[in-house]
Amino acid sequence: MNAIEILSLQPWVGRLGWTLVHFLWQGSSIAVLYLAIRRGIAGKASPNTRYLLACGVLVAMMAAPLVTWGLLGSSESSSYTAHRIGRLPPAAAATSIGATTVVTLPAAVRDTVFGARQALFLPWVVVLWLTGAAAFWVRLAGGWVMARRMRSTLVRQAPPEWQEVLRNLGLRIGLSRPVQLLVSAMAQAPMVVGWLRPVVLVPVGALGGLPAEQLEALLLHELAHIRRHDYLVNILQSAAEALLFYHPAVWWVSGHIRAERELCCDDVAVSASGDALTYARALVQLESCRPAHVGAAVAASGGSLPDRIARLLGQARPAVRSGVGPGVLALAVVLVAAAYSLFGQTGAKTAFQSVSIRRNTSGSHAVGVGVNSPLMLIIQFAYATHTSPFAGHTIPLPASQIVGGPPWINSEAWDIVTKSGPGNVTRDWPTWQALLADRFKLRLHREVRELPIYAMTAAASGFKLPAPPKDLGCVNFPAGTKPHPVPGKVDCGYVSGPGSSGSDVLTMRGRKIRMADLIGELALVLDRPISDRTGFPDEFNVDLHFLPDDALRGFGFGPAGFLPPRLPTDPTSPNIFEALEQQLGLKLSPGKGPVEVLVIDHVERPVEN
Numbered sequence: 001m002n003a004i005e006i007l008s009l010q011p012w013v014g015r016l017g018w019t020l021v022h023f024l025w026q027g028s029s030i031a032v033l034y035l036a037i038r039r040g041i042a043g044k045a046s047p048n049t050r051y052l053l054a055c056g057v058l059v060a061m062m063a064a065p066l067v068t069w070g071l072l073g074s075s076e077s078s079s080y081t082a083h084r085i086g087r088l089p090p091a092a093a094a095t096s097i098g099a100t101t102v103v104t105l106p107a108a109v110r111d112t113v114f115g116a117r118q119a120l121f122l123p124w125v126v127v128l129w130l131t132g133a134a135a136f137w138v139r140l141a142g143g144w145v146m147a148r149r150m151r152s153t154l155v156r157q158a159p160p161e162w163q164e165v166l167r168n169l170g171l172r173i174g175l176s177r178p179v180q181l182l183v184s185a186m187a188q189a190p191m192v193v194g195w196l197r198p199v200v201l202v203p204v205g206a207l208g209g210l211p212a213e214q215l216e217a218l219l220l221h222e223l224a225h226i227r228r229h230d231y232l233v234n235i236l237q238s239a240a241e242a243l244l245f246y247h248p249a250v251w252w253v254s255g256h257i258r259a260e261r262e263l264c265c266d267d268v269a270v271s272a273s274g275d276a277l278t279y280a281r282a283l284v285q286l287e288s289c290r291p292a293h294v295g296a297a298v299a300a301s302g303g304s305l306p307d308r309i310a311r312l313l314g315q316a317r318p319a320v321r322s323g324v325g326p327g328v329l330a331l332a333v334v335l336v337a338a339a340y341s342l343f344g345q346t347g348a349k350t351a352f353q354s355v356s357i358r359r360n361t362s363g364s365h366a367v368g369v370g371v372n373s374p375l376m377l378i379i380q381f382a383y384a385t386h387t388s389p390f391a392g393h394t395i396p397l398p399a400s401q402i403v404g405g406p407p408w409i410n411s412e413a414w415d416i417v418t419k420s421g422p423g424n425v426t427r428d429w430p431t432w433q434a435l436l437a438d439r440f441k442l443r444l445h446r447e448v449r450e451l452p453i454y455a456m457t458a459a460a461s462g463f464k465l466p467a468p469p470k471d472l473g474c475v476n477f478p479a480g481t482k483p484h485p486v487p488g489k490v491d492c493g494y495v496s497g498p499g500s501s502g503s504d505v506l507t508m509r510g511r512k513i514r515m516a517d518l519i520g521e522l523a524l525v526l527d528r529p530i531s532d533r534t535g536f537p538d539e540f541n542v543d544l545h546f547l548p549d550d551a552l553r554g555f556g557f558g559p560a561g562f563l564p565p566r567l568p569t570d571p572t573s574p575n576i577f578e579a580l581e582q583q584l585g586l587k588l589s590p591g592k593g594p595v596e597v598l599v600i601d602h603v604e605r606p607v608e609n
Helices: 003-008 011-040 047-074 107-152 160-172 212-227 229-241 250-271 276-288 305-312 324-346 373-384 429-439 516-524 576-584
Strands: 156-159 182-186 190-195 199-203 354-360 402-404 413-419 444-460 495-499 506-513 530-532 541-545 586-602
Touching: 011 047, 011 107, 011 229, 047 229, 047 324, 107 156, 107 190, 107 199, 107 229, 107 444, 156 373, 160 182, 182 190, 190 212, 190 229, 190 541, 199 373, 212 229, 229 250, 250 276, 250 305, 305 354, 354 429, 373 402, 373 413, 373 429, 413 429, 444 495, 444 516, 495 516, 506 516, 516 576, 576 586
Parallel strands: 182 199, 402 586, 444 530
Antiparallel strands: 156 182, 190 199, 354 413, 444 586, 495 506, 506 541
16 A cells, blocks of 8 residues: 555545635636636725735635635535545455554546545645645745844944934824834845844945935834734735645735735824935835845845835826736636646536335335345445456445434335436446435545454465366456346356355355455455455456355355345354354454544435335
């Protein structure tokens, strides 16, 4: 079992994978709405209004995955979680009993129930997202470390008179909290570092190299960042980018936030200084010496300085140039389309043309799927664990691997007649799954639980598995039909039985079968998963004769079975375990191990028609 398969066993992987996939269309939808609103208020709204709008949109984008995660968790068996099973190896691949053994639903079940594409890609989606998010978090942590370093490395206190100027400027814009002014050899432009104890860093030479009125205007801009708590907002914004890095609309909206933030602080600086031209000239001085990006700092040089300067001077330039909306949304649409092609189509499930469901109160035993059948029996077939090459032969899922549900799913029987076309009674199991979800409101999810299992090994006497004759012909049955005797031919590829011909002895027969075929039938009648440890790769014939006992608890022997619950026994004849060892050279050893089960979360009696 490789790392992806192990990861896919974790219940949170499918839940997280679907959360990430659904955010592709959720984020795009939010971005489209944002673009429409933004264009509707273009030319009328202030930078602060546009800033609040963009922040609200980013919050909505962050909330969407959280809501999706919660919905998937509160309804584990919804149509979302019905697709969340990761790709796991078939049951025959389990090789030991104990903590490391995992007996899983075979691939046929997972592919029809949960979708092959989702099973293949969801664990990879989670792995790639974790890798990308970790890289962005490292980048964010590096920015925070750099900001802390700039606060304490190669800095000195500003002269007292400039510290007093900074305090007075703060009071002018309504900022009463203390702010320290430091001269930094690392800063290339005035910037704010810190939220609880903020400091303003100015480059070496700025205090004497810039006219006092220009430097004051720049300091007003930085103090506006502190008053607005932009340092904290910038960190939260960077965290959102790290978590939702894979969606281009997130970066587009986040770019708008950063650009509008600078315009808001520009307006505060101009309003407090009363001189837009002086402030614009101060910004020009910064254009030629832009600072290196420091992720956790906010600086007067942020955003697009040419656009900001043009706006201050009343020139007609775009207010924000942080990304081309239609282009970004087009890329988002491509991502949504790609996700839909991989995840949105869970496999064709043709609808039944007609369905009739009625309660059967005869009290007799079931005689087939949909004929006097308890719901549990129908679920066992609909979520079959093993199928032979013949479309009509299906080995149901052992009852022990279906847990939960009310008692009536075993005690009440139903007659169900389904047709997908004129005269066609179908046994298309994926479509039956859809019927159960629609009419019985059946909701399932997957879990791994510690349960009793058997390990099949070679007996001490060695294998006694006769090879089929080379000229043995097989009958191929059309889809929708059941195997039946054909003169001069044998039915190959599946194990029949156990059946009785009027005596106490039960018989299981198979021609040209493989070990997985035999194990599937044995697991069903014993109602216990079986781990194949024989390593036997060849085809063989089976003629197994045994007497029933209490070990036969599975399909055909319970209250929902086709055979009576108990048959007469002869203590001198072999039971199924002894017969396997004596007649086939196979041994079943009991133990415990993790087993993949289907858990019934919700089910209702159907409305009869």
